[in-house]
Amino acid sequence: MDLIGATAAWLSDPAHWQGANGIPSRLLEHLALSGVSLLLAALVALPLGLWIGHSGRFSWLVVTSANAWRALPSFAVIGLLVPFTTVLDANLGFTLYPTLVAMIVLAGPPILVNAYQGIADVDADLVEAARAMGMKERQILVGVEIPIALPVLATGIRSAAVQVIATATLGAAFGFGGLGRFIVLGDANQDNGELFGGVVLVAALALTTLALFLVLERRLVSAGLARRAAG
Amino acid sequence: MNGEPLIRWDWLFAHLGPIADRVGQHLYLAAIAVSVGFAISFVLAAISIRRRKLYPFVTVLATAAYTIPSFAMFAALVAITGLSVFTAEIPLVLYTIVLFVPNIVAGFDSVPWDVLDAADGMGYTRGQRWWRVELPLAVPLVVAGLRLASVSTIGLVTVSAILGDSFGGLGYYILDGYHRHFTTEILVGGLLSIGLAVIADLGFVLLQRLLTPWAARRTVGG
16 A cells, blocks of 8 residues: 555655654654653642542542543643633643643543552551551551552553553644644645654554553562462 | 633624534534444454453453544544545544443443343243343443443544544534634533533433433432
8 A cells, every 4th residue: 555655755754853843853742741741640649649548538539530531522621721821821822731731631530540549449457457566657658558559550650641642642733743743744735654654653652651651560569469460 | 812802702692503513513423433333342242251262352452442542543544534424433433442342341241140040040041131131230331331432432523623624523613713713612612512521421321320220229228
């Protein structure tokens, strides 16, 4: 098929691998936005979820946010943010902020829900035993609950990361760069090589992120838990 | 933007007709995707239940498909299928399958084996057992899948606006409003599409109450 040839030709053209509009700088843009929004979301959602899971208070908040999250389409969220972010900054509010804020909104709930669920599911007997041994609440959380909940916590961060990487592509329809830009330009210029090149790059990045997080999770989970899961 | 009010009500009232058309298109695109996706998923789930070894394969494939952004899938299909209903529907259907199959499989898995034994003991044939026992007991999780899939599809329909003016349902207004720096359009498209998703979600909750009256009674009775 001609598509494959056109895509391969576009991807292998050295001119597309340099400059401010080249693949490396677009990739960096994509990763920077995804990383920053994931970090900001985790800074809020992780401690909040851990605390709710440990104390058992406000757990309705987690359930509600998990449900509402599915009903919020990112395309609409990015669009809806534009009128408000442009008030803050006419330029960045029209190109960067809507996608950035929407990605934080997208990443928060999976991290929050899994942090809460992971801690809440820790065997109550273990927590009691730790308390009876004289561990303080903070020590119980850090020394007992978090290590046991780690696989669940990691799953939340992984699914947030993969979704942000994939969805940040939408930003290209709203003035943001990133890898989605090639898809938008290829579509506008009817350049199938560029369009499919963009699709291949985005899909590869999303799948690579998924694979990296899976490998990282293997490394992080304590040996005892991994053995239990395997057995 | 440009010192304009957030919502220009005169524009809104002058465009009620086209807005209603877009709502119709939105529901049309979503309804096709959810019903076709549901039918395909039911078959895939039935196969996965019979042939357990295939199931991990199905889930891995589904996870990978879900990882590919909708935006990329829509754009890529234009080059293959041209601009037709299929261009919008193929990705939408694919994403519903990812959400449906695990829910349907879990639904039938959730039927306790002693209930199945009891049904067999009462002399039900295979078909009767499936229709009168397994299906009703699987309904809550199947409907949970319908809720998820319809809400996510209604959201994804907006993305198909990148295909051109003749697609996107309410997403058309989001994109057009952005290009024209016209907040009224963005708000109309964005808020109405979220509204549709919420209404669909509530509709399926109601459907579940109607289909499984015993579940509600059990909760009320404690």
